[in-house]
Amino acid sequence: MLKLLGFPASNYYNMVKMALMEKGAEYEDVRVYSGTSEDYLSKSAMGKVPCLETPDGSLSETSVILDYIEDALEGPALYPADPYERARVRELVKYSELYLELPARRCYGEAFFGSGPVSQEVKDSVRPVLERGCQAVARRGRFAPYLAGDSFTYADIVFLHSFPMAAAVGQSVFGWNLFEELPQAKALLEVLGQRPIAVKVAEDTAEGMKEFRKNYGIKG
Numbered sequence: 001m002l003k004l005l006g007f008p009a010s011n012y013y014n015m016v017k018m019a020l021m022e023k024g025a026e027y028e029d030v031r032v033y034s035g036t037s038e039d040y041l042s043k044s045a046m047g048k049v050p051c052l053e054t055p056d057g058s059l060s061e062t063s064v065i066l067d068y069i070e071d072a073l074e075g076p077a078l079y080p081a082d083p084y085e086r087a088r089v090r091e092l093v094k095y096s097e098l099y100l101e102l103p104a105r106r107c108y109g110e111a112f113f114g115s116g117p118v119s120q121e122v123k124d125s126v127r128p129v130l131e132r133g134c135q136a137v138a139r140r141g142r143f144a145p146y147l148a149g150d151s152f153t154y155a156d157i158v159f160l161h162s163f164p165m166a167a168a169v170g171q172s173v174f175g176w177n178l179f180e181e182l183p184q185a186k187a188l189l190e191v192l193g194q195r196p197i198a199v200k201v202a203e204d205t206a207e208g209m210k211e212f213r214k215n216y217g218i219k220g
């Protein structure tokens with residue numbers, strides 16, 4: 001059986017978990033917080049969460065795992081069949097990952113974990129990337145009603161677990177409302193947030209966040 005290694009406070013873990021749930025896949029949930037042991041590095045070489053153990057071996061890197069899920073598992077298609085449309089979904093996945101989630105992540109310490117303010121240098125490099133990331137998603141997204149068009153895809157799964165984090169960073173670190181940069185996000189997040197699987201993942205995340213804070217002695 002597939003094993004998903006990670007923890008529910010991780011937005012990347014949640015992307016893979018949501019994809020597995022959307023596919024109706026059976027999998028074992030294995031709690032891993034820290035990826036520094038030799039055993040874990042042999043499965044996820046950068047030590048990052050999530051990791052998916054498959055019957056053929058382990059995989060890391062969320063977008064790679066999502067591709068594997070699509071290729072290997074039964075269930076509703078989460079990529080369009082058409083090659084160009086499929087690539088377009090991957091493009092939107094990359095925009096969310098590289099230009100929303102990753103820059104915002106540099107400020108997570110300040111935004112979520114009370115670990116002191118990020119430097120002005122970091123702020124100066126993060127803000128323009130987030131701004132352009134929002135503009136790119138606004139230009140290339142279709143919002144009809146899903147990000148890539150009329151079907152729910154991996155672009156939605158990755159956006160759902162990237163934009164809200166970036167928006168929270170925007171608000172708390174920059175006093176900046178990212179929903180003004182990407183006004184279409186509000187309706188999209190409402191549509192996505194109503195999916196029963198999204199509701200379940202959000203509930204588990206709230207619980208997982210408490211566990212994570214307790215484990216790491218984080219207040220708040």
Ligand SMILES: N[C@@H](CCC(=O)N[C@@H](CS)C(=O)NCC(=O)O)C(=O)O
Binds near residue numbers: 010049062
């Ligand atoms: N590029 C990775 C990013 C995953 C990631 O950053 N995971 C975080 C948890 S949300 C993590 O493992 N952080 C620990 C670390 O970076 O060493 C992916 O796509 O899966």
